[in-house]
Amino acid sequence: MKDKAVVFFSRNGSTRIAAGIIAEKIDAELIQLKARKARHGFVVSGFRAVTKKHLPPEGDPWGQIQECSTVVLGAPIWGGNANPVMNGFLARADLTGKKVYLFTVQADPEKAKSDEVLAHYSQRVEDAGGTVAGIFALTGASPGKTADEGVLREALAGWEQLK
Numbered sequence: 691m692k693d694k695a696v697v698f699f700s701r702n703g704s705t706r707i708a709a710g711i712i713a714e715k716i717d718a719e720l721i722q723l724k725a726r727k728a729r730h731g732f733v734v735s736g737f738r739a740v741t742k743k744h745l746p747p748e749g750d751p752w753g754q755i756q757e758c759s760t761v762v763l764g765a766p767i768w769g770g771n772a773n774p775v776m777n778g779f780l781a782r783a784d785l786t787g788k789k790v791y792l793f794t795v796q797a798d799p800e801k802a803k804s805d806e807v808l809a810h811y812s813q814r815v816e817d818a819g820g821t822v823a824g825i826f827a828l829t830g831a832s833p834g835k836t837a838d839e840g841v842l843r844e845a846l847a848g849w850e851q852l853k
């Protein structure tokens with residue numbers, strides 16, 4: 691097990707590609723969050739995000755990061771809000787003593803609401819005992835589409851804080 695992990699949720703692959711690029715860059719383990727419940731369609735998923743629902747992830751991603759000193763968390767923005775599965779992960783996470791980086795992925799090139807969503811995650815991370823070392827907002831693709839790896843790689847090269 692590596693000392694670093696990139697924990698992510700992705701429905702259409704853009705966040706997965708971004709997480710993979712980051713994992714390669716910092717030599718981290720890749721941990722994909724999967725919702726325990728059946729997956730919902732666009733409208734229900736958006737509604738659950740807007741109503742700040744938590745969807746607990748499958749398995750034991752918490753155990754997988756126990757020994758890590760650095761954790762990167764990434765998830766798509768849904769309905770202008772944080773992702774319910776990432777919320778479910780953070781609700782039970784113990785991040786005491788861990789350095790945490792956060793990133794969002796969304797369709798909007800203007801990255802509307804990313805500041806709010808990253809602030810929301812930052813608060814959850816601090817509540818869980820972690821220290822936020824860096825945040826980054828990425829543009830992915832429109833719902834149902836997957837962003838181009840080269841474009842994500844180029845954007846991520848601008849994330850100065852990530853080490």
Ligand SMILES: Cc1cc2nc3c(=O)[nH]c(=O)nc-3n(C[C@H](O)[C@H](O)[C@H](O)COP(=O)(O)O)c2cc1C
Pocket residue numbers: 699700701702703704705706731732733735736766767768769770771795796797798802829830831832833834835836837
């Ligand atoms: C239910 C749902 C709601 C979404 N809401 C937003 C939104 O409010 N703002 C935005 O910019 N993109 C929104 N998107 C687009 C996704 O954030 C975008 O497609 C992202 O690249 C998906 O990442 P993924 O491929 O890792 O799942 C939404 C997508 C879904 C499925």
